[in-house]
Amino acid sequence: MSPVSSKGDGRPFGVGVIGCGNISKQYLKNLATFPDVRVLFCADIDAGRAKAQAAAYGVPASGSPEQAFEHPGVQLVVNLTIPAAHAEVAGQAVAAGQHVWNEKPLALDTAAGRGLLAAAVRAGVRVGCAPDTVLGAGLQTARRLIDDGVIGEPQSALALMQDPGPQRWHHDPEFLFRRGAGPLFDMGPYYLTTLATLFGPAEQVRNAPLGFKLVEQPPYPLEIVDRLEIIEQVGMAAHDQLAFVALPARPARETCRHDLLRQ
Numbered sequence: 423m424s425p426v427s428s429k430g431d432g433r434p435f436g437v438g439v440i441g442c443g444n445i446s447k448q449y450l451k452n453l454a455t456f457p458d459v460r461v462l463f464c465a466d467i468d469a470g471r472a473k474a475q476a477a478a479y480g481v482p483a484s485g486s487p488e489q490a491f492e493h494p495g496v497q498l499v500v501n502l503t504i505p506a507a508h509a510e511v512a513g514q515a516v517a518a519g520q521h522v523w524n525e526k527p528l529a530l531d532t533a534a535g536r537g538l539l540a541a542a543v544r545a546g547v548r549v550g551c552a553p554d555t556v557l558g559a560g561l562q563t564a565r566r567l568i569d570d571g572v573i574g575e576p577q578s579a580l581a582l583m584q585d586p587g588p589q590r591w592h593h594d595p596e597f598l599f600r601r602g603a604g605p606l607f608d609m610g611p612y613y614l615t616t617l618a619t620l621f622g623p624a625e626q627v628r629n630a631p632l633g634f635k636l637v638e639q640p641p642y643p644l645e646i647v648d649r650l651e652i653i654e655q656v657g658m659a660a661h662d663q664l665a666f667v668a669l670p671a672r673p674a675r676e677t678c679r680h681d682l683l684r685q
């Protein structure tokens with residue numbers, strides 16, 4: 423597959439943003455700072471939200487996701503929808519011949535993720551996925567220190583995330599407690615990507631429920647995968663714990679452990 427490039431006509435790469443909720447502000451603000459890309463279209467199932475974000479960030483047009491797929495100038499779709507819609511929206515963009523940058527998680531399950539990547543290969547387009555934080559200064563410095571042998575051979579790793587939960591700040595937090603989110607799928611990608619980047623891909627993943635219980639039920643369903651164990655191929659031990667406290671009145675914890683056993 424050839425590298426992604428503009429059409430060679432000197433014009434910026436055309437971008438369509440689909441999903442104009444909370445995180446779209448940051449994307450739209452930052453994308454405007456790069457001279458080689460231009461956001462041409464904002465789309466959302468909520469047309470008013472798409473229109474408002476287009477107006478706020480100087481995007482020339484807005485409308486439905488279908489209009490974004492049909493837009494002749496949109497070469498890449500930035501998919502900022504909720505996790506349950508990620509694979510479907512990305513798949514439609516790929517079918518329209520557009521590259522995709524997807525927010526995490528890529529899909530709700532492995533089959534949908536693999537299906538999306540296979541479709542992209544067939545269509546000759548590229549699919550990328552958050553998080554890109556592993557490319558930042560902190561983790562690249564860690565990468566260099568390990569590569570240069572400064573800390574010797576790592577024998578273990580520890581990743582911890584504890585946060586009172588997104589219900590404190592998100593305008594519409596229901597999806598963050600649904601399948602495809604929760605601490606494991608919503609925050610876990612940052613830590614798992616770090617472990618995979620620094621120590622190599624997981625060889626085996628096991629997943630078991632922890633018995634997550636709430637005394638008080640929020641006004642939306644909770645569907646959270648709450649425990650994960652990994653045996654990684656690099657022959658080292660790592661421990662990864664992720665927790666949301668779902669309700670301030672009665673803390674509930676979700677724990678994700680990756681026991682990477684020395685082989």
Ligand SMILES: NC(=O)c1ccc[n+]([C@@H]2O[C@H](COP(=O)([O-])OP(=O)(O)OC[C@H]3O[C@@H](n4cnc5c(N)ncnc54)[C@H](O)[C@@H]3O)[C@@H](O)[C@H]2O)c1
Binds near residue numbers: 487503507
């Ligand atoms: N909020 C954050 O700080 C943050 C940070 C990093 C990553 N993310 C990721 O970004 C994604 C979006 O998060 P958010 O906080 O912006 O959510 P949000 O609920 O604020 O926004 C999601 C938007 O997607 C739209 N949408 C839902 N289904 C759609 C579909 N099928 N087609 C078109 N539009 C659709 C919704 O109407 C909504 O406007 C999630 O995957 C999340 O994990 C969020």
